[in-house]
Amino acid sequence: MKKLLQLSLAVSALFAAGAHAEELSGTLKKIKDSGVIVVGHRDSSIPFSYLDNQKPIGYSMDLANKIVENVKKELKLPNLQVRYNLVTSQTRIPLVQNGTVDFECGSTTNNLERQKQVSFSVGMFEIGTRLLTKKTSGVKDFADLSGKNVVTTAGTTSERLIKSMNAEKKLDMNIISAKDHGESFLMLESGRAVAFMMDDALLAGEMAKAKKPDDWVIVGKPQSYEIYGCMLRKDDPQFKKVIDDALKAAFKSAEMNSIYKRWFESPIPPKGLNMKFPMSQELKELLANPTDKSAEQM
């Protein structure tokens, strides 16, 4: 009898403790239970998320680390184990959905189609889609591309934009869809295309890698703006709040400018290239007014 009483006391004490904190659910519960958080990263999205000596680094990875710190704090798990999982543009959505990675920070555009499959954090970067061309090519804007070969990277918003522009305005461009940004630039460099349409930040990266960066120039009025965000599973408000809070706090902090400068205006590994890509007005506004909407929703 005495034993039974002791047991019931213990049980009620347990319940009381549980009711105290908010009940954990979704990804946070999974992380707490397993003691591991899995971060999805890219291998060559310079300077956002790429590998240097097998280690994922970049602008987005710095922000991902802020998120991990906040998860540790929320779960009171200072020794939370962090695992990095490489994703590609094709695997990133399913790997988030099936739980292989808990969230992904790379260079993923927040758009309506993807919102049907996954949830996005507040935006952390904003780009405009523009053109990279040789200084001597005579191309100043999209109108000059009529009848010419233009390269873009397969599966990007730029590909869709330029193909629909070509169909609507009957520009008679020949559009090449290369497999990645490196190959797109190779097509441009080898003379198969006169211009390379892509996110301006990525164009700056390719330009920095070129043998003679001064030969190249980014031109044209942006055809669209796109907001990059981190991806997580849908319908997981607890985890999304931890991620958004971490990003918002980072955006407000003085450290944000140094993170930006570190990746976009200083020499970066592995080769010490400098993107020389100052912060755009659009990004400044985005960081001042965080939103998880896609650019098309704004």
Add this chain to the structure above:
Amino acid sequence: MNYNWDWRVFFKPTGIGNEIYLDWFVTGLGWTIALALSAWVIALLLGSLLGVMRTLPGRYAARIAGAYVELFRNVPLLVQLFVWYFIVPDWLPEPLEDWFKQDLHPAISAFISVTICLGLFTAARVCEQVRTGIQALPRGQAMAAYALGLSLPQVYRQVLLPQAFRIIIPPLTSEFLNVFKNSSVASLIGLMELLAQTKQTAEFTANLFEAFTLATLIYFTLNMGLMLFMRWVEKRVRVPGLIALGGK
């Protein structure tokens, strides 16, 4: 896994012209078939020639064909494609190079590169099959033909090759199917064949599983169709007792 399935996605407008996503798959399939068939013609002709060379009595022909096989079989297909697409055009005389890179429609120049690349790659594999087929024939077959006064080309054309090809139809079938599968490397140099269209649909719609499921079904149906066709060919040319002879 909380994935949102939506099979109607194939009938949705792509936002480019008046196309729906299904149109992309049709276009892609067309490129895939055109690529594979053109590459197969090259592979079969060149591969047979090389296969014969490997069995000729003289040393030189056999060595040249042997070196060809080593080179084309051991360098990864992707590397070969890269060479044919990015490096070889630079060796052309200037006006031809400019024409190939700039005046020719990019899809056509990519098509030419992939066809040559895939044709020469597969030729090395066909060569080995043809050689095996010829060497599987009893020595007496060639001897009987020589004894009647047939010349070397006649012996190959009339006696050895008709038998060798019948023996190797099954392995040739699998090479034929491989050409279709391997033609997907074209997506890596921007030729919008079936795989490229699938990836593009997946990226644009975020309905990745639907896109790849449809592509799988198309590849599967295509392969089944080709296999049935090859079985039919095999049956049509079958000669009583020939296969049993192969092992003697």
Add this chain to the structure above:
Amino acid sequence: MIRFSQVNKWYDREHHVLKHISLEVKAGEVVVVCGPSGSGKSTLIRTINQLEPVEEGEIWIGDVQVNNPRTNINRVRENVGFVFQHFNLYPHLSVLENITLAPMQVKKLSRAAAEERAIALLIKVGLAHKKDAYPANLSGGQQQRVAIARGLAMEPKVMLFDEPTSALDPEMIGEVLKVMQDLAESGMTMMVVTHEMGFAREVADRVLFLDHGEILEDTTPEAFFTNPQHDRARQFLKQVLAPMHG
């Protein structure tokens, strides 16, 4: 018609398979070559149409030296029919096509002419009704008769037979030997490697006995069977004749 003069042949430069062979076969003669296995008799007959090259000596057919590099060996072979132990019919061709192939390819005969000749030969070997069959559907004896017809279709001056009945079931040997006997009686020059001593006795004009690459006996059948000169020939005869009496 066929003349060997001091012919020597080695395998792999070590194994001396034909030793100082000199012999002559006259037109219309039927010569049986016998000897234990490994004696070089198949090699000997194959050197005549150069299916086996020789290292030394001269081989002549008529006034053509066949082992002269300047001789077009294909033209020589047109005139020399060869029948193999394993028939070597072309399995992918019908009986008729097997016979017409060489006349059409080599002699550039029209299909009609080649088929006419083929059917006449098939009647001769008793297989006209099988002209559309494929080799795999024929018995061994029938295949060998087709192979003989195939050789004859080139209208050769000489017919060579390399153990033509060794791969046959016993009950089929007779039909093949009958065809060969008819051919001999028609005046064809023939060299036959065989163990069929009955055939040698009845049909051959001469018998050659080979052992270890040497011709030990070259004589009439009568003399060979009744009075062989060498021990090894006597031993050989004892072995091949024994089953016939037992």
